């Protein structure tokens with residue numbers, strides 16, 4: 001059970017650690033604030049409560065930068 | 068889960084302040100409607116205006132251009148744009164290129180003005196000098212001067228900037244916390260100066276949270292420059308912004324209530340606190356100035372230029 005994570009230059013295959021693992025959980029782990037990032041699942045915008053499924057491509061776009 | 072407006076199950080956004088759920092199309096429509104409402108309620112546009120958009124290529128200015136362009140398509144206004152190139156290596160060029168592509172795509176008059184051309188020095192070079200001030204202080208002053216000049220040269224009747232809800236609330240709180248009542252009188256959706264040389268400035272995105280603008284450009288697939296300036300660092304504005312965002316987590320309407328509260332006291336503030344406009348001219352460049360030199364020339368002389 002894995003998904004492809006795309007974030008800035010990063011493109012990495014990640015394991016899904018548990019059932020009902022959401023994008024919000026992923027953001028927490030990466031220490032990213034849901035306030036500064038928007039998320040796409042397989043190319044479509046989704047909310048953070050979306051559960052990541054096996055084979056998903058999850059792209060995170062940082063939209064707010066400090067300063 | 069489904070869109071509160073049309074029932075589409077593909078929800079892309081939850082508005083914390085209202086609990087509203089929105090699909091992509093309804094989200095885009097809600098942003099555009101809200102901006103148009105601000106424009107109408109605050110009377111930001113008059114028929115026949117030529118609006119100069121201060122276009123950095125970032126999300127806020129690109130969204131401003133995109134939505135104002137709907138008024139241009141209806142032939143209510145004309146639009147032109149200016150991009151200021153401060154001369155920040157590895158940062159500004161991409162924004163400039165993106166700005167150019169948007170101007171070309173829409174077929175609008177566009178001009179790129181660099182600090183180097185206008186003042187003979189880049190921001191990077193200023194920051195290498197001894198005893199320099201904070202980078203954002205120079206940026207703010209030079210950018211404002213360049214945009215005001217461009218507005219006159221291009222015959223613009225209004226200048227539109229991309230200030231969003233977060234920017235405006237930060238400015239209200241910062242000026243309040245610093246006791247800067249003079250600057251507090253200058254905020255608002257439309258800032259007018261009594262001096263003819265200053266074009267009226269409008270902020271169409273003033274009621275849109277920053278995050279929603281970020282989501283809007285991604286949802287509409289608009290090309291923008293997402294990056295942070297190498298000089299951006301811990302500033303008072305950053306600290307204030309952090310506190311406000313922290314408060315907003317538990318109190319999701321706080322940014323709107325701060326804005327509404329300010330708008331209620333604004334006229335009184337202006338009447339009581341607004342400083343007399345200085346009618347002087349800068350003896351070095353001829354721009355309007357309250358002292359012998361305008362701010363830009365004052366900084367130049369301070370840098371020995």
Ligand code: SF4
Nearest residue numbers: 202203206296298299
């Ligand atoms: S963050 Fe960078 S681009 Fe923005 S005002 Fe400061 S120095 Fe200028």
Ligand SMILES: [Zn+2]
Nearest residue numbers: 070073090093
């Ligand atoms: Zn909908």
Ligand SMILES: [Zn+2]
Nearest residue numbers: 349352361364
């Ligand atoms: Zn001057």
